[in-house]
Amino acid sequence: MLPVKQAEALILSLVNPLSPAQDTEVLDLLSASRRILTAAVTSALDFPHWDNSAMDGYAVRFADVQSCKAEQPATLEIVEEIPAGYQPQQTIQPGQAARILTGAMMPAGADTVVMQERTQRQGDRVTILEAPEFQAFVRQRAAFYQAGTPLLKPGIELNAPEIAVLAAAQCAQVSVYRRPRVAILSTGSELVAPDQPLQPGQIVDSNQYALAALVQQLGAEPLLLGGIPDEPEALKSAIAQAITTADVVLSSGGVSVGDYDYVDEILATLGAEIHIRAVAIKPGKPLTVATFAAPQARSVLYFGLPGNPVSALVTFWRFVQPTLRKLSGLAQGWEPTFIKACTQQDLRSDGKREGYLWGHLQLVDGDYEFRLAGGSHSSGNLINLAQTNGLAMLPVGQTAIAAGTEIFVMQVD
Numbered sequence: 001m002l003p004v005k006q007a008e009a010l011i012l013s014l015v016n017p018l019s020p021a022q023d024t025e026v027l028d029l030l031s032a033s034r035r036i037l038t039a040a041v042t043s044a045l046d047f048p049h050w051d052n053s054a055m056d057g058y059a060v061r062f063a064d065v066q067s068c069k070a071e072q073p074a075t076l077e078i079v080e081e082i083p084a085g086y087q088p089q090q091t092i093q094p095g096q097a098a099r100i101l102t103g104a105m106m107p108a109g110a111d112t113v114v115m116q117e118r119t120q121r122q123g124d125r126v127t128i129l130e131a132p133e134f135q136a137f138v139r140q141r142a143a144f145y146q147a148g149t150p151l152l153k154p155g156i157e158l159n160a161p162e163i164a165v166l167a168a169a170q171c172a173q174v175s176v177y178r179r180p181r182v183a184i185l186s187t188g189s190e191l192v193a194p195d196q197p198l199q200p201g202q203i204v205d206s207n208q209y210a211l212a213a214l215v216q217q218l219g220a221e222p223l224l225l226g227g228i229p230d231e232p233e234a235l236k237s238a239i240a241q242a243i244t245t246a247d248v249v250l251s252s253g254g255v256s257v258g259d260y261d262y263v264d265e266i267l268a269t270l271g272a273e274i275h276i277r278a279v280a281i282k283p284g285k286p287l288t289v290a291t292f293a294a295p296q297a298r299s300v301l302y303f304g305l306p307g308n309p310v311s312a313l314v315t316f317w318r319f320v321q322p323t324l325r326k327l328s329g330l331a332q333g334w335e336p337t338f339i340k341a342c343t344q345q346d347l348r349s350d351g352k353r354e355g356y357l358w359g360h361l362q363l364v365d366g367d368y369e370f371r372l373a374g375g376s377h378s379s380g381n382l383i384n385l386a387q388t389n390g391l392a393m394l395p396v397g398q399t400a401i402a403a404g405t406e407i408f409v410m411q412v413d
């Protein structure tokens with residue numbers, strides 16, 4: 001059994017990220033949310049594009065107003081009104097000012113803005129009641145970004161801030177990585193679809209739905225291959241089909257030592273290289289990780305996840321999620337986030353495998369608290385997994401952690 005950290009490192013070393021040359025598509029900016037940028041973006045524009053006013057007020061020459069105060073105000077002649085979107089026509093001379101609105105271009109000759117509240121207006125004259133700072137309320141050209149320097153790096157996820165930056169830089173279309181394709185198949189002769197009547201001994205194929213939801217949440221495209229009975233020929237043809245269409249294949253079930261656990265055997269028959277057969281994690285010990293090399297242009301990574309519903313989810317969060325993040329072209333941040341939290345209950349584990357117990361992570365007065373889900377922590381119990389958002393990690397060798405102790409909790413929402 002491989003320790004969890006070693007399994008994570010080995011799995012990440014098997015991942016070939018999508019290629020910025022081949023695996024890309026060009027999208028309208030509005031469709032690019034949550035996608036990953038393939039190439040660096042620079043802009044020919046400075047930000048701000050020109051000196052402009054940060055306030056509604058008056059553009060003045062600092063020299064005219066630097067010593068004014070309420071008892072000794074300065075009165076200036078207003079020679080122009082400058083709303084946003086208008087190019088000033090006048091150069092401000094000594095004794096002159098321009099009415100200026102927020103975001104409007106500074107006129108030549110002026111270097112400072114006096115906010116409206118520090119002035120009194122009489123027709124085409126304005127009285128400045130208080131000396132401003134030199135260059136007050138002027139947003140200088142290129143103060144935020146200089147044209148030609150790096151604007152956005154490749155391998156970042158495009159969320160609202162990045163989309164705003166791209167729009168402002170007039171990048172109406174953007175090159176992003178295509179979505180990774182993830183084939184999902186469930187093994188088990190006992191499985192039926194949710195809309196089928198249940199016969200004695202049968203259960204619903206919930207793993208297919210759970211895995212599809214997780215794949216979608218990560219921005220990848222799930223290819224649903226359904227439930228495959230525990231028959232070697234059926235399984236072989238399903239896996240053979242999956243590896244021709246997907247970047248990653250996820251199966252659940254059939255990886256332990258039972259009489260109908262055929263996955264490893266079939267992978268070997270199909271020419272896969274099996275890298276992992278078991279990991280020291282609870283739940284999730286019987287985890288198979290394999291690669292298919294040729295004849296595809298790119299290799300296919302195969303995860304034989306354990307069939308127990310919680311084991312399938314925990315191994316997805318711990319190992320498949322980082323894989324999909326790396327594969328997707330993200331430059332960093334593949335690994336799960338572990339948060340220090342104070343457990344509110346006693347936690348127990350056999351100490352032989354790295355244990356993961358599900359529960360709820362919550363900020364209370366600035367500190368995270370972990371509340372263990374009530375009910376059974378059996379890997380077959382998916383019911384109390386609902387409404388949880390964290391997995392408390394119990395290191396190998398540790399059998400009991402007392403309530404009130406600080407622990408690491410893996411965030412899973």
Ligand SMILES: Nc1nc2c(c(=O)[nH]1)N[C@H]1C(S)=C(S)[C@@H](COP(=O)(O)OP(=O)(O)OC[C@H]3O[C@@H](n4cnc5c(N)ncnc54)[C@H](O)[C@@H]3O)O[C@H]1N2
Nearest residue numbers: 186188204205206207253254255256261285306307308311
């Ligand atoms: N003698 C041993 N038996 C088992 C061991 C072991 O080390 N020695 N390991 C146990 C552990 S740990 C796990 S986890 C399971 C993993 O089993 P498999 O991956 O072979 O999965 P199956 O046997 O096919 O199914 C296990 C369980 O999960 C249910 N299942 C399967 N697929 C689905 C699905 N798509 N949706 C919902 N539920 C599913 C299935 O009905 C079984 O109840 O092996 C232990 N046994």
Ligand code: MOO
Nearest residue numbers: 283284285311379
């Ligand atoms: O360790 Mo198995 O993955 O749950 O029961």
Ligand SMILES: [Mg+2]
Nearest residue numbers: 254256258261
């Ligand atoms: Mg089994």
